[in-house]
Amino acid sequence: MDENFDSLQLRSHFLSATQVPMLAVDRAGRIVDINDAVIHASRMPREQWTGSDFVAHFIDRPAAGRLLQRALTEGNVVSETLRTQHGDGSPAELELHMEPIRNDAREVIGLFVEARDVTDVKQVQCKLIAASHYARSLIEASIDPLVTISTGGKIMDVNRATEQATGRPREALIGSDFSDYFTEPAKARAGYQRVFSQGHVTDYPLALCHTSGTVIDVLYNASIYHDEAGQVAGVFAAARDVTALKRSQEALETTNREVVLLGQTNSLLQSSRTVEESYPIIRATMEQLFPASSGRLFLLRASGNLLEEAVCWGAQCTEELSIPPGDCWALRRSHIHEIGFEKSINPPCRYIDPETKPYMCIPLQAQGTALGIIHLVIDPAGTDANRRQHFRQLAGAAADNISLALANLRLRESLHSLSIRDPLTGLYNRRFMEEALAREISRMTRARKPLALAMLDIDNFKHFNDAYGHEAGDMVLKEFAQLMSRFRQGSDLACRYGGEEFLLILPELEPEQACARLEKFRDSVSHLSVMLHGKALPGITVSIGVACLPGHGTHGESLIKAADDALYRAKANGRNRTELADVGKS
Numbered sequence: 001m002d003e004n005f006d007s008l009q010l011r012s013h014f015l016s017a018t019q020v021p022m023l024a025v026d027r028a029g030r031i032v033d034i035n036d037a038v039i040h041a042s043r044m045p046r047e048q049w050t051g052s053d054f055v056a057h058f059i060d061r062p063a064a065g066r067l068l069q070r071a072l073t074e075g076n077v078v079s080e081t082l083r084t085q086h087g088d089g090s091p092a093e094l095e096l097h098m099e100p101i102r103n104d105a106r107e108v109i110g111l112f113v114e115a116r117d118v119t120d121v122k123q124v125q126c127k128l129i130a131a132s133h134y135a136r137s138l139i140e141a142s143i144d145p146l147v148t149i150s151t152g153g154k155i156m157d158v159n160r161a162t163e164q165a166t167g168r169p170r171e172a173l174i175g176s177d178f179s180d181y182f183t184e185p186a187k188a189r190a191g192y193q194r195v196f197s198q199g200h201v202t203d204y205p206l207a208l209c210h211t212s213g214t215v216i217d218v219l220y221n222a223s224i225y226h227d228e229a230g231q232v233a234g235v236f237a238a239a240r241d242v243t244a245l246k247r248s249q250e251a252l253e254t255t256n257r258e259v260v261l262l263g264q265t266n267s268l269l270q271s272s273r274t275v276e277e278s279y280p281i282i283r284a285t286m287e288q289l290f291p292a293s294s295g296r297l298f299l300l301r302a303s304g305n306l307l308e309e310a311v312c313w314g315a316q317c318t319e320e321l322s323i324p325p326g327d328c329w330a331l332r333r334s335h336i337h338e339i340g341f342e343k344s345i346n347p348p349c350r351y352i353d354p355e356t357k358p359y360m361c362i363p364l365q366a367q368g369t370a371l372g373i374i375h376l377v378i379d380p381a382g383t384d385a386n387r388r389q390h391f392r393q394l395a396g397a398a399a400d401n402i403s404l405a406l407a408n409l410r411l412r413e414s415l416h417s418l419s420i421r422d423p424l425t426g427l428y429n430r431r432f433m434e435e436a437l438a439r440e441i442s443r444m445t446r447a448r449k450p451l452a453l454a455m456l457d458i459d460n461f462k463h464f465n466d467a468y469g470h471e472a473g474d475m476v477l478k479e480f481a482q483l484m485s486r487f488r489q490g491s492d493l494a495c496r497y498g499g500e501e502f503l504l505i506l507p508e509l510e511p512e513q514a515c516a517r518l519e520k521f522r523d524s525v526s527h528l529s530v531m532l533h534g535k536a537l538p539g540i541t542v543s544i545g546v547a548c549l550p551g552h553g554t555h556g557e558s559l560i561k562a563a564d565d566a567l568y569r570a571k572a573n574g575r576n577r578t579e580l581a582d583v584g585k586s
Helices: 003-010 012-016 036-042 061-074 119-141 160-166 185-198 243-271 275-289 329-333 385-420 430-447 461-468 470-487 511-526 556-572
Strands: 022-026 031-034 077-085 091-102 108-117 146-150 155-158 200-209 215-226 232-241 294-300 307-313 337-339 359-366 369-377 451-458 493-498 501-507 542-549 578-580
Touching (some): 022 036, 061 077, 061 091, 091 119, 146 160, 160 232, 185 200, 185 215, 185 232, 215 243, 243 275, 243 385, 275 294, 275 307, 275 385, 307 369, 329 337, 329 359, 329 369, 359 385, 369 385, 385 430, 430 451, 430 493, 430 501, 430 542, 430 556, 451 461, 451 470, 451 556, 461 470, 470 493, 470 501, 501 511, 511 542, 511 578, 542 556, 556 578
Parallel strands (some): 542 578
Antiparallel strands (some): 022 031, 022 108, 146 155, 200 215, 215 232, 294 369, 337 359, 359 369, 451 501, 493 501
16 A cells, blocks of 8 residues: 555544545545445445445446546546445445545545435435426326416416417416406406415306407316415416307307297297288397398289388388399399308399498298398408308298298288188178178277268169170279279278178268268269270269168168168169168168
């Protein structure tokens, strides 16, 4: 052994004075001394250590050699870790601290080496790092935004999903106030405080703002977490993006409302008695189905030569329109005609202001018969592809309901008209007259008002028919009926009683007033000119018998009999005259 190490042997008690394993190594890398802690930790006797090669005790010998040379040439080496083996062969991690040993000439003659066994510490550190990586990977694997918030409301950490949801990098989010990223910061702070008071919140609704301006609907689940001392350290919050779910729920609710509304509309339309009675129902339905829109309902005349506006709603209700059917592309094509929604070759309708966009015209058809169209002007703000398709489907469903209802109402009106109208003259028939007369007598009796009833008979009509034929007779009856219709005022009712006999119900007229009016009508009949095949037919005259409520009767049969008696007297007195019934002979 080098004589310069005598002094080391004198100082060997310093090695034994510490419980930390320590060695003395000479410049050649041989171990010259160890303390008892090395023997205890390695379970190897001193003899195996003394004189052995320092580098040979490590698994990575080149690294150990480089470390030894660095300490000999550069000086202190602190906290360098090398792997070795215990005496039982188990692996160990040693944290080495090396201090140069100098002689009296200040020359480095060796090293003091402190070797701390940090195997357990390293294992714990590795487990902590692995646990940290695992936790971070778990957090980052979540598609939901996750965030930790301090007790002061500042963001402490976020995952990538939070960056994507807000459009902001992690560095910008950390340290900022968490409530700044919601449409309702006060509501966000209230939920945050609820976490502290209750320990957690579940499905707390908020709206998260993206830097692009997009708003995301989220449901937050949050709970408090504690530090090592058990004190509340902050809040851990997870957000679930429910934007698509919410939109789907809203769409479903809207669809359900629309289905219910269409069902109610159909029921109301089927319960309507006339086409006119259906108009307010159709208007209310369209206003609720398309609240941001306006439009019109056009119906074809019976002649089919004109589309007339029947219903209007929204901003379009300025002036009433009528359209030649040939000008309507929807009616011509029997298909929805759209303008202004997207690029299209569809020509605009001539009857619509070219600045009115976008709009669609939906044809109304039932059982192969064209009834009219619905013209619908759509709010431009809601014309994306999905919304546009929904408009088409909804407008089509509404049009189907309305078409079927209108067709049924027209059929019902036609059948009802056939049941109460005389098919030749268009006047009410005798059946309707009897019901109407009873109703008017009851109404006038309650109101204590008069009523006049007139029976009219065309003079010598049988001879006219025999002389000129039934076609001429029918033409005379039609012209006479039209004259009666024009003669009507207010609630007057004109009926064909049978053959060439007619009846007029004149409410609220005293006998003198009734006779005066009927005399004017009789005079008009004597000047009536009837044409057949371009030739004028001979003139006609009429005899009239008048009876009044209550002087000539208080019910229909008595009034009709009194008027008929007066008519018979008019005939007997030379025809072409008006006679008032005698009081007391009803």
